[in-house]
Amino acid sequence: MKMIVDPDRIEELGRQLKNFSLDIEGMYRYVHDMVTRLVDAVDAKYHESYVRANTRALREALGTLRGNTETASRNLQDLSRYALESAQEYRARDSQLARLIAQSSIKFGLNFDMQKALSGIYRVTGVSTSIGSKFAVRNLNIKLGTGSVTALLAGGSIPVLTTGAAVVDMQKVGKKQQEAMAKLDEIIRVERKIAAGEIYPTYHIAKLLSEKNSVIEALLKYEENAEMKKTLMMVKNGDPAAWGKYITQKVQYYLHEVGFDIGTDKNGNPLLDGLFGPRTASAVILMQYYLDGENVNGRADDLKTLELIRNAAMQGVTFKDIKEYMSQWKPESPSYAVSVKDNGYIPVEHLARISTMNGGYDLIQKEVAVAWAKLIQDVLEYNKTAKDEDKLKLSAFTCSDGYRPYVDQVRLYAGYYLEDVAKLLGTSNYNIAATPKFNIGEKNAHEYIKQHVNEFKKDPYKFAENAVSSGILSGYGTSNHGYGLAIDFNFGDPGSLFYRILDKDHEYNGYIYKKGQIVGHGQTEGPPIDPLTAYQKFSGKGYNYGMGKALKKETRWLAAQDPQKTYGFKPLLVNKPISEDEGNFENNYKETWHWSYAP
Numbered sequence: 001m002k003m004i005v006d007p008d009r010i011e012e013l014g015r016q017l018k019n020f021s022l023d024i025e026g027m028y029r030y031v032h033d034m035v036t037r038l039v040d041a042v043d044a045k046y047h048e049s050y051v052r053a054n055t056r057a058l059r060e061a062l063g064t065l066r067g068n069t070e071t072a073s074r075n076l077q078d079l080s081r082y083a084l085e086s087a088q089e090y091r092a093r094d095s096q097l098a099r100l101i102a103q104s105s106i107k108f109g110l111n112f113d114m115q116k117a118l119s120g121i122y123r124v125t126g127v128s129t130s131i132g133s134k135f136a137v138r139n140l141n142i143k144l145g146t147g148s149v150t151a152l153l154a155g156g157s158i159p160v161l162t163t164g165a166a167v168v169d170m171q172k173v174g175k176k177q178q179e180a181m182a183k184l185d186e187i188i189r190v191e192r193k194i195a196a197g198e199i200y201p202t203y204h205i206a207k208l209l210s211e212k213n214s215v216i217e218a219l220l221k222y223e224e225n226a227e228m229k230k231t232l233m234m235v236k237n238g239d240p241a242a243w244g245k246y247i248t249q250k251v252q253y254y255l256h257e258v259g260f261d262i263g264t265d266k267n268g269n270p271l272l273d274g275l276f277g278p279r280t281a282s283a284v285i286l287m288q289y290y291l292d293g294e295n296v297n298g299r300a301d302d303l304k305t306l307e308l309i310r311n312a313a314m315q316g317v318t319f320k321d322i323k324e325y326m327s328q329w330k331p332e333s334p335s336y337a338v339s340v341k342d343n344g345y346i347p348v349e350h351l352a353r354i355s356t357m358n359g360g361y362d363l364i365q366k367e368v369a370v371a372w373a374k375l376i377q378d379v380l381e382y383n384k385t386a387k388d389e390d391k392l393k394l395s396a397f398t399c400s401d402g403y404r405p406y407v408d409q410v411r412l413y414a415g416y417y418l419e420d421v422a423k424l425l426g427t428s429n430y431n432i433a434a435t436p437k438f439n440i441g442e443k444n445a446h447e448y449i450k451q452h453v454n455e456f457k458k459d460p461y462k463f464a465e466n467a468v469s470s471g472i473l474s475g476y477g478t479s480n481h482g483y484g485l486a487i488d489f490n491f492g493d494p495g496s497l498f499y500r501i502l503d504k505d506h507e508y509n510g511y512i513y514k515k516g517q518i519v520g521h522g523q524t525e526g527p528p529i530d531p532l533t534a535y536q537k538f539s540g541k542g543y544n545y546g547m548g549k550a551l552k553k554e555t556r557w558l559a560a561q562d563p564q565k566t567y568g569f570k571p572l573l574v575n576k577p578i579s580e581d582e583g584n585f586e587n588n589y590k591e592t593w594h595w596s597y598a599p
Contacts, residue, residue, distance in 0.1 A: 007086075007087040007088075008087070008307060010083050010084075010086055010087040011083065011084060011087035011182075012304075013083050014079075014080045014081070014082075014083030014084040014087065015080070015084075015182060015186060017076050017077075017079050017080035017083060018076070018077065018080040018186075019186065019189075019190075020076050021072075021073045021076035021077045021080065021204075022190065022199070022202070022204060022205055022208070023199060024069055024072055024073050024076070025069065025073050025202040025204055025205070026193075026199030026200045026201070026202055026205060027199070027200070028065065028066065028069040028202075029200040029201075029202050030199075030200040031065070032062055032065075032066070033200070035058060035062060036059075036062070039055045039058050039059060042055055043055050073204075176218070176222065177219065177222040177223075178307075180215050180218045180219050180222070181219065181247075181303060181306075182303065183211070183215050184212070184215045184216065184219065184235070184243070185243070185303050186208070187208060187209060187211065187212050187215065188235075188243050190205060190208060190209065191209065213236065216232055216235060216236045219232055220232050220233075225249075225253070225272065227249065227272055227273075228246060228249050228250070228272065231245050231246040231249060231274060232246060243301075244274075244301035245274030245275075245301070246274065247300070247301045247302065247303060247305075247306055248274040248275070248276065248280065248300045248301050249272045249273070249274040250306050250310075251280070251284065251300045251301075251305060251306050251309055252270070252271070252272045252273075252274070252280055252300075253270070253272055254306070254309045254310045254312075254313040255280065255283045255284070255287070255309060256270040256272075257313040258283075258287070258309070258312065258313050258317055258318060258319055258322075259318050259319030259320065260279070260283040260319050261279060261380055262279050262280055262283065263277070263279050275359035276300055276301075276353070276355050276359050276360065276361055277355055277359055277398075278355045278376045278394050278395070278397060278398050279376070279380070279394070280300055280355070281298060281300065281353065281354055281355035281361070281373070281376075282355075282372070282373035282374075282376035282377055283373075283377075284298055284299070284300045284305060284309070285298050285352060285354070285369050285370060285372075285373035286322055286326065286370070286373050286374070286377065287308070287309050287312065287317075287322065288305070288308065289370050289373070290317075290321070290322050290325055290326075291308055291312055291317075292308065296352050296366045296369060296370060297351075297352050297353065297366075298352040298353030298354060298361070298369055299353055323377075326374055326377070329370075329374060330599075331367070331371055331564075331565075331566075331567060331568030331597075331599030332367045332370075332568075332599065333367070333599060334350075334365045334366075334367050334368070334484075334485060334597070335350060335365075335366060335367060336350040336365060336484075338483050340476065340478075341476045342476070342483070343406070343476050343477035343478060343479070343482035343483055344404065344405050344406025344407075344408075344409055344436075344476055344477035344479075344482040345405070345406060345476065346365065346403060346482075346483065346484045348363075350365055350366060350484070351363040351364060351365060351366065351403055351484055352364060352365070352366045352369035353369070354369050354372050354373075354398075354399050354402060354487075355398050355399065356398050356399050356400065356490075357395055357398045357400065357490050362399045362400075362401065362402035362403065363402055363403040363484065364399070364402040364403055364484050364485075364487060365403070365483075365484040365485055365597070367568075367597070367599075368484065368485055368487070368568070368597040371567045371568045371569065371597060372397075372399075372487065372567075374567060375397060375558075375567050375569075376394070376397055378561075379392050379394055379397055380394070382557070390553065392553065392554050392557055393554060395490060396489060396490050396491050396492065396552070396554040397489055397490070397554065397558075398489070398490050399487050399488065399489065399490070400488045400489065400490045400593070401481060401487075401488035402481070402484070402486070402487055402488075403481060403482075403484040404477065404479055404481035404482050405477075405482070406436065406468065406475070406476060406477045406482065407464050407465055407468045408464070409434065409436050409477040409478075409479055409481075409482060410436055410464045410467060410468055410473050411460050411461060411463070411464035413434070413435060413436055414449045414456055414460070414463065414464065414467075415456070415460060417446060417449055418449060418450070418453055418456065434477070434478040434479040435478060436473075436475050436476065436477050436478060437475045437476050437477075437478060438473055438474075438475040439471075439474045439475045440472065440473070445473055448467070448472060448473065452467070480596055485596055485597045485598070486594060486595065486596045486597065487569075487594075487595055487597075488591075488593050488594050489554075489555075489593045489595065490593070491552050491554050491555045491592060491593045492524060492552060493550055493551050493552040493554075493555045493592040493593060500518070500519050500520060500534050500538040500539065500540040500541070501516065501517075501518055501540045501541045502514065502515050502516060502517055502518075502519065502538060502539070502540040503515065503539055503540040503541070504539065504540075506519075506538050506539075508529070508537070508538075509527065511526055511527050513525075513526055513529075513538070519534040519538055520533075520534030520538075550589060550592050551592075552592075555592050555593075558595075559571065563595070564598065564599070568597045568598065568599035569595040569596065569597060569598075570595065570596055570598050571589060571591075571592070571594070571595055572589070572590045572591045572594040572595070572596065573589060573590055
């Protein structure tokens, strides 16, 4: 069996080993300072010989620990250096081979047998061999007579080979840029750990952090895109979100190279805005699924994602390839089979990011994320030929709520319960919430929530976190959001739950709500009105609970796609109307925006 060496994975191992070395030193410094302060305090207060003997033994143990730490750190650094050097050697070997092939191609051309032979040599870095082998033929786009071939250099960033010397120079620049990005990523990761109190600054860490500005200056020299240079300057000026934005911009660039629609700016250029919108999110998910199906996480701000997509683009992967592949896709059962007690506790490695309305993200199980990504691409395809009045809002298919951890279910339920009991919080949207299975029982949970209402009013998130982490409101969830298998879309469709279409102007809390506008669920104008308040205190047509038809074209379009067969999604319906206000219950939607993944 032939063994394939992946220098990128070796390099990643080298970086991790170096990080372990830094972590060990940081932890030693933390323990040393803590124990030294304790021993000094004991020595200052107690003078008995047996106490001094114990503190002296502790100091000796610290000395031994220091020696062991230095040895471990040194060994890890040596291993890291060996791994990084090995990765460079493998790359140099592959680069030399690629140049020989390219030069031979220019002189003699490549026949099919040669291309077939190459399929056993070249692969997309980070992609399985079986996938990599199918790239080989189309990668070799020879233009005989012009002296150019498509780039083959693994991990490179060179669109066309012209001469051997030019190849070497361009590859060196691409490699240096990648190394600088890896270095800066390591620095920022260490900064975040220090800020979070996870590690303590040491000499080696301080030395690493001191290189930050020089690394950024190197990246500025290599970067040709003006917008990305601006983002790098934001990194240099300390913007905590700028590094993730820069990586996302690079990912967007290569997604465009593959052929994905990532949007355009006002000048018609590819939109490299660094935001995690539905175009970018769906493209990242589908690329990950196509190239490495077991490792879908939806992250666009990650160097591993950038490396995967860049290498695939360099190897000739196209949007057409992915589109053809997904045309055969069928909704798959979730890889994480859950029991009722897993509700709210889905391991993060089984979740992937999908985009929200504002460019943020929510989490959902991986298989659901792939289904959502296919849906987004289908909407984009539909809009290409649809009449203007029929075009769908892409933002309507972003996520307003995905996976709901147990602590969030507790927070939502507490707000619902408090409002239902005493209206202590004024207007809110906590009217509907599934009741968690509290270990102390529902009655005792109610008493605790009422006793801590002021804590909830001050900070609902902190209240829930403290109540759950302390064990008082421990338990498991009952919302199907807790399984990571449900998406609330941003349809803004008022065809369910509580809302009114006003039959006249209404003044409420100093604001005039105009005739014809919607208040409650689906409201888009004016200060938000609690849905129950909207139904009880305003007049006009509407529904009072859990019934309605889809009014928005986005909801209707999805319902017309045979959604459970096509995407695995089914809507939340009621069996029969509970009551009516305008007599229209087509489809009997309980929540038009809520769709569950049930292939």
